[in-house]
Amino acid sequence: MAALGWLTPRRRSATARSVLAGEAAAEAARKTSAADDDSALLTGTSEEAPEEPAFPVAGDDRAAAFFDLDNTVMQGAAIFHFGRGLYKRKFFERRELTRFAWQQAWFRLAGVEDPEHMQDARDSALSIVKGHRVSELMSIGEEIYDEYMADRIWPGTRALAQAHLDAGQKVWLVTAAPVETATIIARRLGLTGALGTVAESVDGVYTGRLVGEPLHGPAKAEAVRALAAAEGLDLDRCAAYSDSHNDIPLLSLVGHPYAINPDAKLRKYARARDWRLRDYRTGRKAAKVGIPAAAGVGALAGGTAAAVALHRRRR
Numbered sequence: 665m666a667a668l669g670w671l672t673p674r675r676r677s678a679t680a681r682s683v684l685a686g687e688a689a690a691e692a693a694r695k696t697s698a699a700d701d702d703s704a705l706l707t708g709t710s711e712e713a714p715e716e717p718a719f720p721v722a723g724d725d726r727a728a729a730f731f732d733l734d735n736t737v738m739q740g741a742a743i744f745h746f747g748r749g750l751y752k753r754k755f756f757e758r759r760e761l762t763r764f765a766w767q768q769a770w771f772r773l774a775g776v777e778d779p780e781h782m783q784d785a786r787d788s789a790l791s792i793v794k795g796h797r798v799s800e801l802m803s804i805g806e807e808i809y810d811e812y813m814a815d816r817i818w819p820g821t822r823a824l825a826q827a828h829l830d831a832g833q834k835v836w837l838v839t840a841a842p843v844e845t846a847t848i849i850a851r852r853l854g855l856t857g858a859l860g861t862v863a864e865s866v867d868g869v870y871t872g873r874l875v876g877e878p879l880h881g882p883a884k885a886e887a888v889r890a891l892a893a894a895e896g897l898d899l900d901r902c903a904a905y906s907d908s909h910n911d912i913p914l915l916s917l918v919g920h921p922y923a924i925n926p927d928a929k930l931r932k933y934a935r936a937r938d939w940r941l942r943d944y945r946t947g948r949k950a951a952k953v954g955i956p957a958a959a960g961v962g963a964l965a966g967g968t969a970a971a972v973a974l975h976r977r978r979r
Contacts, residue, residue: 691890726898728856729828730888730914731821732906733839733846736924739816742841742849747792749808755792790863794872798844798865805848813849820944821924824905825855834895838888838904838914840880859887885913909933 734741750756793801828835834856839846843860850858862875879887892899903920904911909929915921923934923941934941 723831723833724901725832726896727901727903728834728836728892728895728897729825730836730838730859730902730904730918731825731855732884732904732908732911732914732924733837733841733849735907736905737818737821737825737837737853738813738849739818742813742839742845745812745816746805746808746842746845748812749804750792752811753804790870790872790874793863793870796870798868798870801870802844802848805845809848809852814852817853818925818944820942821905822853824922824924824942825853828903829854836888836891838879838884840878840884843879859884859891881910882913884911885917888914888917906930915939 837858846858846860900919902918907925
């Protein structure tokens, strides 16, 4: 039960590592955004976003919008899809993919982030990329986006982001995923940039360590706070979107918080405070568990079946 206390962001203050992670994410995001100014011409995509009743979005250059990534903008967790792509390219063995797949299955079933699973995935990713060049992983990340992520973008959330862009506002992803992966996704969607977990690199080579801690919970709020200060934004005029109660610190930081595909805790919290809600899921997530075909081994299938049974008993 101790983990439940960790999952209560209202009771968990930002640590020095959270602040460091947030400031590192904000600095990386601003550098990337400045380098990619030309990509602003690509705000449209080849697919038409469905028409969405617009939230009140004023043309205000001191306002911006911040979107969580996993299960808010994209179905599933970006780091797990990235792991699938690295496995395909023989960065690691089948047993590692099995673990990635099981964690993805849990994420899809439960609809919330399990701290131990997410930490395990991050540790695995750091060990896998250690010694590789940042430029190499960025290039591979572009391919992985096309293979595993492009068709998992929620059209409704994409339309909300576009409404902010059309109003002349900047739109940032804010995610625990690696900043390089998040930046690729933001660029492909025509967004301004991304705040993500910063992995340490020396001379363009990953060391296998993080700067601060993963951009999760309070660290996300610290990243947005730092970025807002650097960009001259008024947080009371900004909007934030997330599916997870872990992001309550972020949502509470802005004047216009929105719960998108919310988990049970966030739905309850948002309703009590009259926050706007949107749910773009069309059915029970347990009916559509995304498991990589390459990981369809007996142990994984058995574990997934057990998780489904457990999930059903808890309903």
